[in-house]
Amino acid sequence: MSVSLAIVALVTAPLVAALIAVILPRWGPWLSLLVVAGNAAALVVLIPAIVSQGALTLPIGGWQAPLGITLRADGMALAFLTMAALVMAAVLVSARPEFGGGGEVTETRRQWAFWPLALLLWSALNVVFLSRDLFNLYVALELLTVSAVALVAIDGKADGLGAALRYLMFALLGSLAYLLGAALLYAQHGTLDIALLADQAIGGRAAVDMMAVGLMTAGLAAKTALFPFHAWLQPAHSGAPAPASAMLSALVPKASFAILIRIWFEALPGLATPPLLVTLGAMGAIAIVYGSVLALRQTRLKLMIAYSTVAQIGYLFLIFPLAGGDSYMQPWAAGAWTGVMFHALSHGLAKASMFLCAGLWIVAAGSDRIEAMRGLASATPMIASAFALAAVTLVGLPPSGGFTAKYLMLTSAFVSGQYVWAAVLLIGGLLSAAYLYRPLAVAFARDGDAVFKPVPRLAQAMPLMLALAAILLGLASQGPFALMQIGRPSSAEAGLQ
Amino acid sequence: MASSSIFGLCGALLIGMGLYGFITHPHLLRRLLAFNVIGSGIFLLFGATAARLPSAATDPVPQAxxxxxxxxxxxxxxxxxxxxLAYARVTGRTTLPEDGAPTDPGKPPR
Structure with missing residues (x-):
């Protein structure tokens, strides 16, 4: 009982709070803290429950699958939910100085809009991770996109509005492609429930299924900002206010990626063919190299971090060739799947930390040029260590979560004899070390004649908390590793064929 | 031809027309209209699939x-x-900068 309540609370608490925050604007910051606490409590109830009982399924309102919508809390869902909860907690706490309104200050539109939008985004994210119905996932994805686009435009300036419109155009086409794919799947199978689809489509490779999944994959890739569809990402992620960028970069691409995994590994695992898997992997590989090289060339901190996201998203798509295609040997395909999940989680934590750091540094230095950060490390040691720890995770150095991820992916690449992907992983690691070294070297430089604005302690602690969580993911990788195995799709063990 | 096939083909036609409009028109409002044309096409196609089995009663789920x-x-x-609207008010433009359409004369670019 309390378990179903926890699942329901994860979805409804942020949604209800968002609606209240629209009506009662001043309550936004407090409501957010309440939701953070409620979400944490729900996760504390759920995680032990699924560790002891296995994945839990909740048919909403008691309506069973073909007609009703099923929510399912499995290991992957809970891992992502926990990551999202950590990121949202840090973001909502650090957004208080900027969007909290000082009490006596007259309220601006952006202060009013931020809290409902952030909470709506959170609610949509939780639905995406839990839902097992492809149409319900579409609605959640749209809610997510609409709130993300609005967050990009929240300042109402020309750059932000342009970036938001570009994002919206990509996202609209992406969601239409997904919707068309869902309609075709329904026409073929008469259901959009992932479990029922998996039962129906065993072994079959119908042309309609191929077309539907192709459309859905293209749509979701556009929303995830995979390489040829990445043009919207860097203006949107670098133009938004720092707390919004943290959510956009750390969480939003993970949602569409999670749906991709659900479709390819759970709903229709029989569809994959080696050329398809290699194509998706190649797009990921190009994203890694292209994003990293462009990140190296940026002189503005937030743009650099945004291009780094383009590159890091590329790693996610290596799951297709590594956990499928040639790697039929069971343990290694499973390793690749888990490795990519580790990558998604550690990237979420580290990238949110990095954007929050960047936001504070830009306030302190009064500019977002990397050169303006000279000597900032001695003025803001907590931010500097957070940024450094987040960089350790993104580069994939031990003992971070990023290292666990890269280690698992590399092992499976070598064992399955796919040396190309191993080379891509190593080159990507080197390039990210190169572009992340620059801001750190500048920040730690010892010519402290510049004067910086002070930054509140609490705001400094938030990115540090996230970066430490990303390191902890590697140090204590046993727990999350075991969690992710709960209710894992069998195709993630055997590999897509 | 069964009526569901006609609806389906009309839906496909709308999707194609909308996609053409979306790609060829840089004007943002036209793009939004094109998005709605594509959407209507998809909905029509989706609705047509409800009658895919002539023997059985029409499936109500697609309508929902x-x-x-x-x-x-x-x-x-x-x-x-x-x-x-907000973008046009701030910049005086109705297209995104890199989409190659001429900007309104007499307005400074941003």
Whole structure:
């Protein structure tokens, strides 16, 4: 009982709070803290429950699958939910100085809009991770996109509005492609429930299924900002206010990626063919190299971090060739799947930390040029260590979560004899070390004649908390590793064929 | 030809026309309209699939999904129109900068 309540609370608490925050604007910051606490409590109830009982399924309102919508809390869902909860907690706490309104200050539109939008985004994210119905996932994805686009435009300036419109155009086409794919799947199978689809489509490779999944994959890739569809990402992620960028970069691409995994590994695992898997992997590989090289060339901190996201998203798509295609040997395909999940989680934590750091540094230095950060490390040691720890995770150095991820992916690449992907992983690691070294070297430089604005302690602690969580993911990788195995799709063990 | 086939083909036609409009018109409002044309095409196609088995009664589930989809599309369009208006008010432009359309004469670029 309390378990179903926890699942329901994860979805409804942020949604209800968002609606209240629209009506009662001043309550936004407090409501957010309440939701953070409620979400944490729900996760504390759920995680032990699924560790002891296995994945839990909740048919909403008691309506069973073909007609009703099923929510399912499995290991992957809970891992992502926990990551999202950590990121949202840090973001909502650090957004208080900027969007909290000082009490006596007259309220601006952006202060009013931020809290409902952030909470709506959170609610949509939780639905995406839990839902097992492809149409319900579409609605959640749209809610997510609409709130993300609005967050990009929240300042109402020309750059932000342009970036938001570009994002919206990509996202609209992406969601239409997904919707068309869902309609075709329904026409073929008469259901959009992932479990029922998996039962129906065993072994079959119908042309309609191929077309539907192709459309859905293209749509979701556009929303995830995979390489040829990445043009919207860097203006949107670098133009938004720092707390919004943290959510956009750390969480939003993970949602569409999670749906991709659900479709390819759970709903229709029989569809994959080696050329398809290699194509998706190649797009990921190009994203890694292209994003990293462009990140190296940026002189503005937030743009650099945004291009780094383009590159890091590329790693996610290596799951297709590594956990499928040639790697039929069971343990290694499973390793690749888990490795990519580790990558998604550690990237979420580290990238949110990095954007929050960047936001504070830009306030302190009064500019977002990397050169303006000279000597900032001695003025803001907590931010500097957070940024450094987040960089350790993104580069994939031990003992971070990023290292666990890269280690698992590399092992499976070598064992399955796919040396190309191993080379891509190593080159990507080197390039990210190169572009992340620059801001750190500048920040730690010892010519402290510049004067910086002070930054509140609490705001400094938030990115540090996230970066430490990303390191902890590697140090204590046993727990999350075991969690992710709960209710894992069998195709993630055997590999897509 | 069965009526469901006619509906399906019309839907496909709308999708194609909308996609053409979306790609060829840089004007943001036209793009939003094209988005709605594509959306209508998809909904029509989706509705046509409800009658895919001539023997059985019409499947009501697609109608429920279409109504939900229309609401979602409406919300996205409303946000889009709001953004286009705000963008036009701030910059005096109705196209995104890199899309190659000439900007309004007499207005400074941003």
């Amino acid at each position: 999904l279409i109504i939900t989809g229309i609401v979602v599309a409406l919300a996205a369009t409303a946000l889009g129109v709001g953004l286009v």
